[in-house]
Amino acid sequence: xxxxxxxxxxxxxxxxxxxxxxxxxxxxxxxxxxxxxxxxxxxxxxxxxxxxxxxxxxxxxxxxxxxxxxxxxxxxxxxxxxxxxxxxxxxxxxxxxxxxxxxxxxxxxxxxxxxxxxxxxxxxxxxxxxxxxxxxxxxxxxxxxxxxxxxxxxxxxxxxxxxxxxxxxxxxxxxxxxxxxxxxxxxxxxxxxxxxxxxxxxxxxxxxxxxxxxxxxxxxxxx
Numbered sequence: 698x699x700x701x702x703x704x705x706x707x708x709x710x711x712x713x714x715x716x717x718x719x720x721x722x723x724x725x726x727x728x729x730x731x732x733x734x735x736x737x738x739x740x741x742x743x744x745x746x747x748x749x750x751x752x753x754x755x756x757x758x759x760x761x762x763x764x765x766x767x768x769x770x771x772x773x774x775x776x777x778x779x780x781x782x783x784x785x786x787x788x789x790x791x792x793x794x795x796x797x798x799x800x801x802x803x804x805x806x807x808x809x810x811x812x813x814x815x816x817x818x819x820x821x822x823x824x825x826x827x828x829x830x831x832x833x834x835x836x837x838x839x840x841x842x843x844x845x846x847x848x849x850x851x852x853x854x855x856x857x858x859x860x861x862x863x864x865x866x867x868x869x870x871x872x873x874x875x876x877x878x879x880x881x882x883x884x885x886x887x888x889x890x891x892x893x894x895x896x897x898x899x900x901x902x903x904x905x906x907x908x909x910x911x912x913x914x915x916x917x918x919x920x
Contacts, residue, residue, distance in 0.1 A: 701912070703854055704795060705845060707864035708806035708813055708831075710745045710886030712788055712822065718781030719744050722774035729769045732756060744887040745866040747807045747832075747840050767836055771809070779812045784820050785885060787905035792825040794909045803828040805848045805862065807841055828852055841872025849876065861899070863908060864888075870896035881908060 709715040720740040727734040734740070743751050748770060752763040795802060802825055806813050810831035817823045830848035832838045838847060845862060854860050862873035865886025870893060873880035882898035884890055885905070893901060902908045 701800075701859060701861050703801045703803065703852060703860040704912075705803050705805040705830075705848055705860065705862045706826075707745065707862070707866075707869050707886075708804055708808060708816070709782075710865035710888065711785075711863060711869075711883055712804075713782045713784055713816065713820070714886075715782035715816075716741050716744050716887065718774060718778030721781065722770045722778040723748075725773045726752075726766045726770035727756075730762075730766055741887055745807070745864070746868045749836060749839060764836060771812075775809070775812055779808075779816050780819055782816065784822070785905060789822075789825075791905040791909045792822070795912060796825060798912055800912065801852070802826050803848050803852060804830060805841070805844050806831045807838075807844060807868075808832060809834050841868050842875040845872055845876040845878070863902075867892040867896035867898075870898045881911065883908070 706712055709719065720737040720743065723740045723743045724734040724737065748767045749763040752758055752766045753760060758766065792802060804813055804826055808831050810829060811834060813831045814829050817829065828848060828851055830844055830851065832844065838844050849860065857877045860878050862869055862878055862880040863883065864880060865883045866888040870880040870882060874897060879899040881900045881902055882888060882893035883902045885903065890901065900911060
């Protein structure tokens with residue numbers, strides 16, 4: 698196979714440790730819609746996956762109600778929650794190294810594209826990425842597959858052997874598979890090793906530097 702040129706990164710749980718802002722905003726939405734919210738640790742399952750799917754799956758609400766709850770969540774998240782996070786140790790070094798190797802880096806996140814841009818700008822991370830792809834403010838890209846396809850289309854990627862996804866949950870792995878590409882699963886985020894393996898993660902990374910090492914060999918990861 699050809700060397701992998703494009704690397705698509707999830708944001709929450711892969712670049713940023715973002716659970717404080719997300720869980721607090723989920724709690725806000727649940728309470729606004731009359732649900733009793735569990736403690737914040739229990740709400741970490743909402744980090745990474747499409748929120749509408751999670752509201753429907755966990756609370757049994759209709760797609761229409763889930764969409765309303767996502768809008769309520771964003772009332773808090775877009776003003777406060779998106780900045781309640783930190784960049785994982787080693788991420789900047791990893792991104793710098795990959796750029797020096799000539800890799801083209803993009804973000805493919807289920808959070809709104811505008812919020813992703815604001816977070817990356819806040820932490821001075823925009824300089825590493827050629828494109829930031831996410832959901833629309835109207836929640837029109839409803840799953841990770843739609844986001845990945847959008848990013849590949851915008852970047853003009855035709856050879857799917859030339860691109861790989863990096864994410865922390867099985868949603869990233871499954872979304873990548875549905876888009877016809879492989880996915881590296883990271884274990885320092887919010888995902889679960891067993892679920893990542895069951896979903897078919899191509900490789901697993903314990904820490905950001907592991908991702909760098911996967912691309913260091915001249916023969917590259919996909920050979």
